[in-house]
Amino acid sequence: MRTLFDKIWDRHVVQKVNDGPTQLYIDRLYCHEVTSPQAFAGLRERGLQCFRPKQIYCMPDHNTPTHDQDKPIEEPISRKQVATLEQNAKDFGLSYYGMMNPKNGIIHVVGPELGLTLPGYTIVCGDSHTSTHGAFGAVAFGIGTSEVEMVLASQCVLQPKPKTMRITINGKLKPMVTAKDVALYIISKMTTGGATGYFVEYAGEAIRGLSMEGRMTVCNLSIEMGARGGMIAPDETTFEYVKGREFAPKGEAWDKALAYWKTLKSDDDAIFDKEIKFEAKDIDPRITYGTNPGMGMGIEDAIPTIDQISESGKISFQKSLEYMDFKPGEKLIGHKIDYVFLGSCTNGRIEDFRAFAKFVEGKKKCPEVTAWIVPGSWKVDRQIREEGLDKVLEAAGFEIRQPGCSACLAMNDDKIPAGKYAVSTSNRNFQGRQGPGSRTILAGPLVAAAAAITGKITNPADIK
Amino acid sequence: MKEKFKTLTSQCIPLPMENVDTDQIIPARFLKATSRQGFGDNLFRDWRFDKNGKPIESFVLNKPEYSGSILVAGKNFGSGSSREHAAWAVAGYGFKVVVSSFFADIFKNNALNNCVLPVVVSDGFLANLFKSIKENPKALVTVNLEQQTIKNETTGETEKFEINGYKKNCLLNGFDDIDFLLENKDKIVAWEEAHK
Ligand code: SF4
Numbered sequence: 001m002r003t004l005f006d007k008i009w010d011r012h013v014v015q016k017v018n019d020g021p022t023q024l025y026i027d028r029l030y031c032h033e034v035t036s037p038q039a040f041a042g043l044r045e046r047g048l049q050c051f052r053p054k055q056i057y058c059m060p061d062h063n064t065p066t067h068d069q070d071k072p073i074e075e076p077i078s079r080k081q082v083a084t085l086e087q088n089a090k091d092f093g094l095s096y097y098g099m100m101n102p103k104n105g106i107i108h109v110v111g112p113e114l115g116l117t118l119p120g121y122t123i124v125c126g127d128s129h130t131s132t133h134g135a136f137g138a139v140a141f142g143i144g145t146s147e148v149e150m151v152l153a154s155q156c157v158l159q160p161k162p163k164t165m166r167i168t169i170n171g172k173l174k175p176m177v178t179a180k181d182v183a184l185y186i187i188s189k190m191t192t193g194g195a196t197g198y199f200v201e202y203a204g205e206a207i208r209g210l211s212m213e214g215r216m217t218v219c220n221l222s223i224e225m226g227a228r229g230g231m232i233a234p235d236e237t238t239f240e241y242v243k244g245r246e247f248a249p250k251g252e253a254w255d256k257a258l259a260y261w262k263t264l265k266s267d268d269d270a271i272f273d274k275e276i277k278f279e280a281k282d283i284d285p286r287i288t289y290g291t292n293p294g295m296g297m298g299i300e301d302a303i304p305t306i307d308q309i310s311e312s313g314k315i316s317f318q319k320s321l322e323y324m325d326f327k328p329g330e331k332l333i334g335h336k337i338d339y340v341f342l343g344s345c346t347n348g349r350i351e352d353f354r355a356f357a358k359f360v361e362g363k364k365k366c367p368e369v370t371a372w373i374v375p376g377s378w379k380v381d382r383q384i385r386e387e388g389l390d391k392v393l394e395a396a397g398f399e400i401r402q403p404g405c406s407a408c409l410a411m412n413d414d415k416i417p418a419g420k421y422a423v424s425t426s427n428r429n430f431q432g433r434q435g436p437g438s439r440t441i442l443a444g445p446l447v448a449a450a451a452a453i454t455g456k457i458t459n460p461a462d463i464k
Numbered sequence: 465m466k467e468k469f470k471t472l473t474s475q476c477i478p479l480p481m482e483n484v485d486t487d488q489i490i491p492a493r494f495l496k497a498t499s500r501q502g503f504g505d506n507l508f509r510d511w512r513f514d515k516n517g518k519p520i521e522s523f524v525l526n527k528p529e530y531s532g533s534i535l536v537a538g539k540n541f542g543s544g545s546s547r548e549h550a551a552w553a554v555a556g557y558g559f560k561v562v563v564s565s566f567f568a569d570i571f572k573n574n575a576l577n578n579c580v581l582p583v584v585v586s587d588g589f590l591a592n593l594f595k596s597i598k599e600n601p602k603a604l605v606t607v608n609l610e611q612q613t614i615k616n617e618t619t620g621e622t623e624k625f626e627i628n629g630y631k632k633n634c635l636l637n638g639f640d641d642i643d644f645l646l647e648n649k650d651k652i653v654a655w656e657e658a659h660k
Contacts, residue, residue: 142546
């Protein structure tokens with residue numbers, strides 16, 4: 001009567017510390033350049049080596065510019081951070097995929113693509129969107145830099161065992177509703193702190209019906225409702241995706257792994273600490289109107305009025321709307337926008353580009369809109385070109401940039417100017433997240449495509 | 465060895481906003497450092513300073529009447545990204561304790577790993593504490609880790625708070641997780657052997 005989460009977690013317990021956390025064994029550590037330098041510095045101070053260097057993969061993604069990646073990064077501090085990661089990987093004997101390496105990209109896009117992310121694994125990274133990898137039926141979660149140091153030193157973390165929650169979405173999704181809309185719907189119902197302390201398993205017909213990439217989008221956003229992570233039991237869709245990838249097991253090892261993976265599901269009588277159910281038919285294309293991902297609504301809906309907000313939440317609600325320059329009770333459909341960003345570890349995968357390209361095919365980008373189209377990895381970029389999507393996008397007036405996190409957090413020079421509205425397929429609409437003063441409206445790739453064509457918040461279903 | 469923590473009596477800095485996320489605590493553009501130092505200067509940067517780097521007078525950290533090493537924050541403090549830089553910024557500024565009625569998970573862990581004690585109190589306690597500080601910016605709070613209690617010295621209200629025994633010991637003795645893990649290497653190797 002165990003949940004999927006329990007099965008994977010329990011298997012990885014090295015020991016339970018008396019009146020303390022669990023010491024958990026980690027199969028895979030991903031490192032990017034922002035949250036790892038202090039961890040490596042810590043190792044050096046203590047005179048330690050990496051305990052299991054073969055289980056650790058490093059790549060820069062946050063600071064990489066989305067143009068001229070063959071030249072040195074102009075911004076000196078970014079350049080230093082990337083160089084520091086490269087040097088650390090070298091000094092400690094770790095795999096490193098630097099800028100321009102065909103395997104480079106956003107770590108949460110690359111891990112699954114290369115078959116480094118596998119069902120049943122425990123996976124950590126100093127990055128909250130590590131939850132993405134849960135889509136494979138892995139226990140994957142973000143950790144802090146001190147914990148990165150722990151994994152470097154011992155391949156273990158110390159964590160209290162989280163509670164479990166199952167979110168079931170019954171029924172089939174409506175047309176034009178993407179995995180992103182599902183995730184934004186869930187977060188707005190759960191609020192940004194609603195799953196804090198829990199590890200979430202997503203289930204139900206609507207989730208089963210998602211492709212692997214859609215599942216990654218849903219799991220990716222788990223953190224935005226405070227969850228430690230999110231996961232989906234592996235099934236044929238998962239095995240099909242993993243099979244043949246570069247680092248996936250092969251031959252006999254594959255058969256053995258597959259037999260194990262097939263046991264990875266919650267037992268019928270498993271008990272979750274919390275069960276939540278939603279209906280797929282209630283989910284429309286979605287947007288956010290505020291400055292946290294939980295402040296979202298159906299694209300045709302109106303922003304709540306102040307009396308609909310709890311007493312304690314009123315100050316932040318007002319502050320948030322002031323920042324966005326929206327009014328309580330206002331509808332946003334038809335609202336003018338300035339920028340569109342397609343990319344990030346949430347929606348920077350090949351399917352997102354396929355969906356976007358299909359939507360804009362034969363149409364023209366609105367001339368007033370600046371669009372940043374950023375593949376999540378070089379592999380996605382190659383696929384775009386192989387499939388001819390680049391031609392479709394270019395004909396519609398879109399230019400493809402080089403891969404990286406880009407405007408998701410604007411650590412490189414892809415910054416949305418102050419006061420401008422961006423419809424963004426990324427995951428966070430915090431104040432200033434996409435550049436100081438930027439105003440972010442989170443949405444899925446189809447809503448982003450519709451906005452890029454019309455220059456306004458538009459229901460993709462209304463575009464013929 | 466890290467610094468030890470036993471008891472603390474201090475004035476407080478109030479931040480009654482809810483859902484203060486890590487991007488506000490330390491904006492992404494300050495994450496480029498490769499050491500742990502210096503983050504305190506940019507704590508709440510965009511609330512604290514205007515575009516020209518001039519202090520914004522109305523922000524609480526810039527008001528001379530408020531000081532102390534206890535930050536009292538609204539519900540769901542530290543949500544958003546897992547960046548430990550947020551904890552370094554809070555620690556670097558000189559806070560030893562953050563009081564709130566609810567913390568985002570990762571922030572809580574990160575804080576503990578950097579000798580900042582997150583103290584979870586009831587909504588009522590928090591509301592009264594904000595009130596005490598509002599009425600008198602010099603209002604004191606005492607946190608006793610040994611006893612796991614927090615006391616609003618103005619009202620006398622005292623609450624117990626939770627912390628696991630392991631972390632409590634670490635803080636009381638200035639011992640850290642890596643010390644612990646390294647002592648347990650044989651267990652890790654045994655686990656690997658058993659799961660080949
Ligand atoms: S794309 Fe955005 S959320 Fe994803 S890893 Fe990069 S910065 Fe983080």
